[in-house]
Amino acid sequence: MKYGYDKKLLKSLSVGPFLGQVKLREKMIAEADDSIPTSIYNANILAKKLHPNVQYAVIEAIEEHADAKSFKLVPDKEKGTEELAYFRAGQYVSIALDIGEARLNKPYTIRSCPKDALNGSYTVTVKRNAKGFASDYILDNWQVGTKVKLSGPLGEFYHQELRDAKQVVALAGGSGITPFYSMAAAIADGTEDFTLTILYGSRTKASILLEDELDAVVKAAGGKVKVVHVLSEEEAEGCEKGFITAELIKKYAPEGDYSVYLCGPKAMYAFAKTELPKLGLKDRRIRKELPGEYGDPTGDAAYPKEAAGKEFALTVLIRGKEMTLSCRADQTLLDALEKAGVRAPSHCRSGECGWCHSRLVSGDVYIPEDTDGRRAADKKFGWVHPCCSYPLSDVTIDVPVIE
Ligand code: FES
Numbered sequence: 308m309k310y311g312y313d314k315k316l317l318k319s320l321s322v323g324p325f326l327g328q329v330k331l332r333e334k335m336i337a338e339a340d341d342s343i344p345t346s347i348y349n350a351n352i353l354a355k356k357l358h359p360n361v362q363y364a365v366i367e368a369i370e371e372h373a374d375a376k377s378f379k380l381v382p383d384k385e386k387g388t389e390e391l392a393y394f395r396a397g398q399y400v401s402i403a404l405d406i407g408e409a410r411l412n413k414p415y416t417i418r419s420c421p422k423d424a425l426n427g428s429y430t431v432t433v434k435r436n437a438k439g440f441a442s443d444y445i446l447d448n449w450q451v452g453t454k455v456k457l458s459g460p461l462g463e464f465y466h467q468e469l470r471d472a473k474q475v476v477a478l479a480g481g482s483g484i485t486p487f488y489s490m491a492a493a494i495a496d497g498t499e500d501f502t503l504t505i506l507y508g509s510r511t512k513a514s515i516l517l518e519d520e521l522d523a524v525v526k527a528a529g530g531k532v533k534v535v536h537v538l539s540e541e542e543a544e545g546c547e548k549g550f551i552t553a554e555l556i557k558k559y560a561p562e563g564d565y566s567v568y569l570c571g572p573k574a575m576y577a578f579a580k581t582e583l584p585k586l587g588l589k590d591r592r593i594r595k596e597l598p599g600e601y602g603d604p605t606g607d608a609a610y611p612k613e614a615a616g617k618e619f620a621l622t623v624l625i626r627g628k629e630m631t632l633s634c635r636a637d638q639t640l641l642d643a644l645e646k647a648g649v650r651a652p653s654h655c656r657s658g659e660c661g662w663c664h665s666r667l668v669s670g671d672v673y674i675p676e677d678t679d680g681r682r683a684a685d686k687k688f689g690w691v692h693p694c695c696s697y698p699l700s701d702v703t704i705d706v707p708v709i710e
Pocket of ligand 1: 655656661
């Protein structure tokens, strides 16, 4: 084959240094230590810093609200955590809890702003909840000095410039205000660059969570953050009365393109299902934070009614052991495991993160459509998410664990 390059140029190059390379390499290999090199790439160091599997923290301060408390967490250096990982405003951490016999993990939004992590702290705000087994435990037991084991920051509920509009309308209910507080604070300090209009639903004026803190952040954000309180049970000056309807969203939505973010109690998601389509937005403009545990599914139209009220045997293969427990029809497989003292993997408890991903060896389960975040391959090869799978028969699952 003929190449059309200038050979004179090559001739002028000295090949001597190249010829010596083989000998040099052989010499270096002969002189090298027998041990395997242990260098770590900077990218791996950074990845570990940003996405630690586990972080240890200790409670430094507690702030009381009407029916909630805010806990300031700082690194527990005695346990080896030198700093808390940076996060995006809106993310959560999964907190490990031992409550009596139960061993569980619960997701809580990091309510503080990302810059606070750089200064060494996270704040989580926990609200009392009638069915809140874990929340009540935290509110009644955590004190200054309590040690806490938590995951790295998790979740996709944050502003993503490539996907979201520059203007966001946030629909919040109850403790669902926490990710929006973090976003608002991040806008106020310049970490995030979008405008945020929060429509915040509460029952009464007295039950508004973080009202003063929100007022302060609105003032600091120089017009980029606005909060409208919507009260369902009373009239109050400066507040809207009723629920967050499509009409109300249109009243406060900015001109032009905007995204809608939603975070609140389960009833709010059901209500939004009928209201949000009336806005005529593209699907990608509507983002929902994890709704949390699905609760009793036996009233669902798709639920096979013959299973309601029954109790089934749940056989579990985990960490090389096999055990059989019982699981009620209205109870998730994950809940049955945790209440029996088995620490099973979980983070979001909403069917989304995939962390609890387990193989259904035998039996049938009911998975509510709204919580079925499995990939097509998972469905095909019989994998389920125990956090949102309910037994319809005796069931056997194999739970892989990454410690
Ligand atoms: S805990 Fe996230 S999918 Fe089950």
